[in-house]
Amino acid sequence: MKRLDVGLGERSYSILIGLGLHPSLKDQVQGRSVVVVSQAPLAGHLQTLKSFLGDAPKSLTCFELPNGEGAKNLGELERLIGCLIEAGLGRDGMLIALGGGVVGDITGFAAACYQRGMDFIQLPTTLLSQVDSAVGGKTAVNHPLGKNLIGAFHQPQAVHVDLHWLDTLPDNEMSAGLAEVIKYGVIADADFFQWLEANMAGLRAKDKTLLSHAIATSLAIKADIVAQDEREQGVRAHLNLGHTFGHAIEANQGYGNWLHGEAVGAGMLMAAELAKSRGMLDDEQLMRLYRLNKAAGLPLKGPAQMTPEQYLPLMMRDKKVLAGKLRLVLPKGLGQAVVVSDATEAEILAAIAAVQTANH
Numbered sequence: 001m002k003r004l005d006v007g008l009g010e011r012s013y014s015i016l017i018g019l020g021l022h023p024s025l026k027d028q029v030q031g032r033s034v035v036v037v038s039q040a041p042l043a044g045h046l047q048t049l050k051s052f053l054g055d056a057p058k059s060l061t062c063f064e065l066p067n068g069e070g071a072k073n074l075g076e077l078e079r080l081i082g083c084l085i086e087a088g089l090g091r092d093g094m095l096i097a098l099g100g101g102v103v104g105d106i107t108g109f110a111a112a113c114y115q116r117g118m119d120f121i122q123l124p125t126t127l128l129s130q131v132d133s134a135v136g137g138k139t140a141v142n143h144p145l146g147k148n149l150i151g152a153f154h155q156p157q158a159v160h161v162d163l164h165w166l167d168t169l170p171d172n173e174m175s176a177g178l179a180e181v182i183k184y185g186v187i188a189d190a191d192f193f194q195w196l197e198a199n200m201a202g203l204r205a206k207d208k209t210l211l212s213h214a215i216a217t218s219l220a221i222k223a224d225i226v227a228q229d230e231r232e233q234g235v236r237a238h239l240n241l242g243h244t245f246g247h248a249i250e251a252n253q254g255y256g257n258w259l260h261g262e263a264v265g266a267g268m269l270m271a272a273e274l275a276k277s278r279g280m281l282d283d284e285q286l287m288r289l290y291r292l293n294k295a296a297g298l299p300l301k302g303p304a305q306m307t308p309e310q311y312l313p314l315m316m317r318d319k320k321v322l323a324g325k326l327r328l329v330l331p332k333g334l335g336q337a338v339v340v341s342d343a344t345e346a347e348i349l350a351a352i353a354a355v356q357t358a359n360h
């Protein structure tokens with residue numbers, strides 16, 4: 001079992017990564033009224049969780065969210081809050097998110113809102129949620145006009161990562177998670193990027209030793225950044241590499257038609273093309289990113305029907321926009337990132353077009 005700590009003073013918590021659930025999870029729910037939020041594909045894992053918790057909770061209610069990104073909306077949030085009220089949850093209750101980023105983000109937001117704030121635990125079951133969304137306290141639902149536009153910063157009490165959960169995860173969801181893993185290499189760790197180049201096939205084959213290393217390295221980077229800048233006033237923006245483009249793709253295509261990780265994968269290439277045009281990335285570094293995304297099974301282009309011009313208004317809804325100016329995260333070589341606020345429309349359109357016409 002590996003343990004990492006997210007150091008946020010009184011909001012600090014631990015991340016436990018291993019095969020099987022850690023006994024401390026039982027202590028965390030002991031004697032409390034619990035609502036577990038999950039989805040249909042997790043039915044087997046939900047049964048295992050219920051058996052593991054046994055009679056530790058005072059009561060346990062299950063709430064099933066519909067499948068897919070389309071469920072991360074205000075209507076489902078209202079339905080979930082209705083379930084909490086009917087289950088008689090008070091502020092001393094506990095929410096558990098058993099699922100991927102969709103379950104984690106909406107459950108976290110419900111925990112932030114319900115009775116003005118209650119505890120919740122993240123049990124992330126997709127690779128993406130294990131390396132990224134379960135940690136850091138960004139909680140949200142989508143608005144039809146933009147991703148994650150309604151949300152709050154609200155940290156979980158604990159994050160438990162059981163590698164067994166990934167056994168049932170479909171291949172395209174593994175690839176989506178690998179996009180965020182690659183992101184950490186690009187923004188913060190050139191050695192990790194190189195390690196990913198050497199081990200991508202093994203990761204896709206779900207080798208547990210490799211996955212454990214990739215998850216722990218990713219979360220160590222994320223925990224360090226979040227501890228420095230919980231509310232994204234500075235360095236946390238680096239975790240958004242590729243997302244200004246990627247969120248535009250998700251909103252344009254209709255939520256769920258492009259997976260978040262797929263859109264981020266294409267978005268990272270667009271940011272990298274822009275960085276190359278500014279001399280911040282050389283040809284070889286750019287090619288390495290294309291090759292690594294390809295090895296991860298990620299798309300190497302944005303949606304064919306989406307024109308570069310269609311990206312711009314959606315990108316302007318990004319939460320990093322300040323004083324009406326778009327701020328973009330760009331790679332600076334491999335292993336570092338910077339935020340720029342002077343990218344012109346022409347540069348952005350050219351970067352998108354470069355990805356759309358590249359032949360890799």
Ligand SMILES: NC(=O)c1ccc[n+]([C@@H]2O[C@H](COP(=O)([O-])OP(=O)(O)OC[C@H]3O[C@@H](n4cnc5c(N)ncnc54)[C@H](O)[C@@H]3O)[C@@H](O)[C@H]2O)c1
Nearest residue numbers: 039041100101102125126128129132133138165168169260
């Ligand atoms: N809060 C953050 O910091 C943060 C970070 C990254 C992404 N996100 C958000 O996360 C969401 C994407 O999360 P995701 O990629 O986990 O997608 P997801 O939550 O939609 O899960 C993908 C699919 O896999 C199923 N599934 C989950 N675990 C499974 C398992 N073990 N076996 C079989 N099926 C399983 C789910 O039911 C779902 O159908 C997006 O909404 C994105 O905006 C948030």
Ligand SMILES: O=C(O)C(=O)C[C@@H](O)[C@H](O)[C@H](O)COP(=O)(O)O
Nearest residue numbers: 132136138147148236239240243319
């Ligand atoms: O934790 C962060 O900070 C991130 O940016 C992680 C991203 O992978 C994640 O998709 C996040 O939800 C995007 O943030 P947003 O503020 O653009 O919604």
Ligand SMILES: [Zn+2]
Nearest residue numbers: 180243260264
């Ligand atoms: Zn993301």
